[in-house]
Amino acid sequence: xxxxxxxxILTFLFIVNxxxxxxxxxxxxxxxxxxxxxxxxxxRLHILWETIMKYWYFGSFAQFKYxxxxxxxxxxxxxxxxxxxxxxxxxxxxxxxxxxxxxxxLFLKRAKEEKKNTGHLQDLLRQAAxxxxxxxxxxxxxxxxxxxxxxxxxxxxxxxxxxxxxxxxQIRKKII
Amino acid sequence: xxxxxxxxxxxxxxxxxxxxxxxxxxxxxxLKSIYTSFSxxxxxxxxxxxxxxxxxxxxxxxxxxKLAQIKYLVYRQLRFIILxxxxxxxxxxxxxxxxxxxxxxxxAKVTYxxxxxxxxxxxxxxxxxxxxxxxxxxxxxxxxxxxxxxxSGIPFYMGFNNPVLMLFTFKAxxxxxxxxxxxxxxxxxKNLISVSFFALNPLVIIEILLNSHNDTVMIxxxxxxxxxxxxxxxxxxxxxxxxxxLIKYATVFLIPVYVYALIKNKEKKNINKDRFFYYSxxxxxxxxxxxxxxxxxxxxxxxxxxxxxxxxITKKYIYYFVVFLSIGLLLGYVPYMYTGLxxxxxxxxxxxxxxxxxxxxxxxxFLFVKKSVLAKGL
Numbered sequence: 001x002x003x004x005x006x007x008x009i010l011t012f013l014f015i016v017n018x019x020x021x022x023x024x025x026x027x028x029x030x031x032x033x034x035x036x037x038x039x040x041x042x043x044r045l046h047i048l049w050e051t052i053m054k055y056w057y058f059g060s061f062a063q064f065k066y067x068x069x070x071x072x073x074x075x076x077x078x079x080x081x082x083x084x085x086x087x088x089x090x091x092x093x094x095x096x097x098x099x100x101x102x103x104x105x106l107f108l109k110r111a112k113e114e115k116k117n118t119g120h121l122q123d124l125l126r127q128a129a130x131x132x133x134x135x136x137x138x139x140x141x142x143x144x145x146x147x148x149x150x151x152x153x154x155x156x157x158x159x160x161x162x163x164x165x166x167x168x169x170q171i172r173k174k175i176i
Numbered sequence: 177x178x179x180x181x182x183x184x185x186x187x188x189x190x191x192x193x194x195x196x197x198x199x200x201x202x203x204x205x206x207l208k209s210i211y212t213s214f215s216x217x218x219x220x221x222x223x224x225x226x227x228x229x230x231x232x233x234x235x236x237x238x239x240x241x242k243l244a245q246i247k248y249l250v251y252r253q254l255r256f257i258i259l260x261x262x263x264x265x266x267x268x269x270x271x272x273x274x275x276x277x278x279x280x281x282x283x284a285k286v287t288y289x290x291x292x293x294x295x296x297x298x299x300x301x302x303x304x305x306x307x308x309x310x311x312x313x314x315x316x317x318x319x320x321x322x323x324x325x326x327x328s329g330i331p332f333y334m335g336f337n338n339p340v341l342m343l344f345t346f347k348a349x350x351x352x353x354x355x356x357x358x359x360x361x362x363x364x365x366k367n368l369i370s371v372s373f374f375a376l377n378p379l380v381i382i383e384i385l386l387n388s389h390n391d392t393v394m395i396x397x398x399x400x401x402x403x404x405x406x407x408x409x410x411x412x413x414x415x416x417x418x419x420x421x422l423i424k425y426a427t428v429f430l431i432p433v434y435v436y437a438l439i440k441n442k443e444k445k446n447i448n449k450d451r452f453f454y455y456s457x458x459x460x461x462x463x464x465x466x467x468x469x470x471x472x473x474x475x476x477x478x479x480x481x482x483x484x485x486x487x488x489i490t491k492k493y494i495y496y497f498v499v500f501l502s503i504g505l506l507l508g509y510v511p512y513m514y515t516g517l518x519x520x521x522x523x524x525x526x527x528x529x530x531x532x533x534x535x536x537x538x539x540x541x542f543l544f545v546k547k548s549v550l551a552k553g554l
Contacts, residue, residue, distance in 0.1 A: 059292030117304040
């Protein structure tokens with residue numbers, strides 16, 4: 001009787017332990033709310049503002065923050081656009097997110113060369129990479145592998161969405 | 177007699193300069209050799225000494241003001257006193273009652289040494305830099321305006337990245353602006369009482385010359401803007417008001433007064449200086465009263481309105497109200513100094529002390545002074 005009870009307790013503890021580990025595997029990193037979407041009145045102004053801000057964020061730490069912030073922003077934009085089946089726009093937003101994410105690493109490298117302690121930013125980037133991967137994996141299950149975008153006045157574009165998302169995940173996994 | 181008075185006053189300042197070194201921060205490892213921990217281990221004695229110093233400073237202040245009123249204090253002597261105390265306190269330890277000078281240095285280091293934007297990157301992010309260990313606001317982005325940031329480049333480069341040297345170069349910048357403000361008050365008022373009222377006020381001396389707050393830089397630029405306006409140099413005046421606002425933003429509250437003066441100027445009417453400084457005083461005093469909404473009522477904020485009050489020496493109520501409020505503000509440090517705690521009850525006690533002395537004076541004024549003036553009038 002006692003052994004049976006002990007087994008139940010141990011099994012319960014094992015399950016709790018495993019589930020805690022699973023929860024801990026998720027990143028606590030918080031992504032921003034979706035910002036202005038392409039096609040809205042202020043989108044172009046927003047893009048202009050981003051370009052100006054590039055010069056405001058001077059310094060390797062600040063540039064790291066700028067690029068990570070934009071990478072987050074465009075990832076959220078891509079996710080939202082994919083959810084609304086705006087695959088071409090989502091695809092372009094994801095490309096932008098990848099580009100900014102790749103740049104973060106360059107500025108961390110520069111900061112290291114400037115003898116700045118980058119430990120806390122590396123942790124932040126790792127957390128961000130985990131969160132981005134989580135989001136990208138959830139997106140990949142809800143979109144078609146390929147999509148042909150037929151524009152009104154130009155030739156159709158084949159979007160290899162599955163490959164694009166895999167590539168994005170790969171970029172993030174290099175950091176993890 | 178007057179000569180002895182000046183000598184004793186200067187000796188008192190010298191003693192106060194020595195007293196300031198009892199407050200050397202234990203985390204400021206660069207001055208480890210002179211760190212005594214006295215102010216931390218003998219809190220009651222240190223507090224008593226501080227209170228004695230404050231009362232003596234105010235006693236001398238009132239005597240000097242009286243001497244200036246009866247024209248017994250001449251320009252040359254006042255200049256000697258101001259220059260001597262400026263030089264002596266330039267060598268005092270800067271963070272007796274506040275640690276803001278370390279924030280100025282940290283912000284300048286983030287900008288000029290690490291070449292990072294201090295409005296984005298906080299000093300705490302440079303985890304391997306030991307010179308940030310004693311910065312109290314290391315977890316904040318720059319609190320000051322871009323003009324201050326540009327100006328702070330001068331003492332930063334003159335300090336050769338040496339934390340001890342930078343304490344003095346930053347202080348020298350504030351001392352220079354303290355002297356410039358005094359020159360401007362003299363140029364505008366041509367009155368030694370006005371000059372003494374600002375320059376010898378113990379709160380101004382302690383907060384600017386000892387604690388090295390940058391408020392005098394902002395006030396100098398605002399006063400210079402008004403000076404240009406009086407001289408009909410409108411464009412230059414606007415430029416200096418903007419520069420002043422971009423030091424610490426507080427002088428943005430002067431814009432309504434400034435616009436009023438600008439309109440008068442355009443109408444080719446003479447600016448009523450008294451009214452102009454009175455409104456400026458009221459604006460800055462209101463801002464001072466509102467400061468707890470943002471953070472807390474810090475005593476160095478009083479410099480904002482003391483500078484304008486120095487032009488209102490004929491208004492007796494304001495004159496003595498500012499003196500008594502200055503006493504209250506400086507005594508407001510006592511609860512923290514005595515207990516070493518900064519709890520809500522200590523902050524409450526601080527506010528009670530601050531309010532008490534101007535309140536007593538106000539009651540006295542309306543019960544006795546105003547009544548006797550009215551009685552004489554009748």
